[in-house]
């Protein structure tokens with residue numbers, strides 16, 4: 161049976177529950193049959209989109225948010241960039257999703273075994289515009305190394321710290337701050353484990 165959700169999601173509590181439930185279904189291999197019919201597409205054009213969450217995730221091909229959270233057309237407003245880092249263009253998209261589309265939840269979604277983090281930690285050549293991504297993650301590497309982390313834990317700690325740094329950065333946006341102040345938005349960091357499929361929210 162094709163899944164249909166008719167109600168509009170306006171609270172961040174409800175939005176977070178939907179993401180958690182969807183990820184549990186994904187982990188259990190019990191995903192819903194999402195509606196990808198022409199009727200659904202057309203109704204989203206007519207009524208307009210009303211995504212219940214903005215997701216900033218890494219571009220890594222192994223973590224498409226719609227699959228990990230088991231959501232359908234029109235549910236998630238997704239911004240993907242290697243290393244899930246923010247910059248003027250990505251921040252503009254985030255603000256649009258919150259201010260214009262009214263999403264009540266904003267998730268910064270990182271993951272383990274992140275290639276962008278590994279490239280930054282390992283150093284070496286970052287040709288072209290790849291350097292701009294590395295530069296955004298580098299401050300986290302310095303903090304983690306100063307903290308005494310070694311070996312594999314450096315990658316893990318940098319992944320965690322990068323998520324937290326981006327949460328702090330997005331919260332500092334005047335547009336986002338306004339919605340947080342009104343209580344109509346929640347910003348939360350999360351990390352995906354590729355082996356288990358589980359997403360842990362930093363609550």
Ligand SMILES: [Zn+2]
Nearest residue numbers: 218220274275
């Ligand atoms: Zn990544």
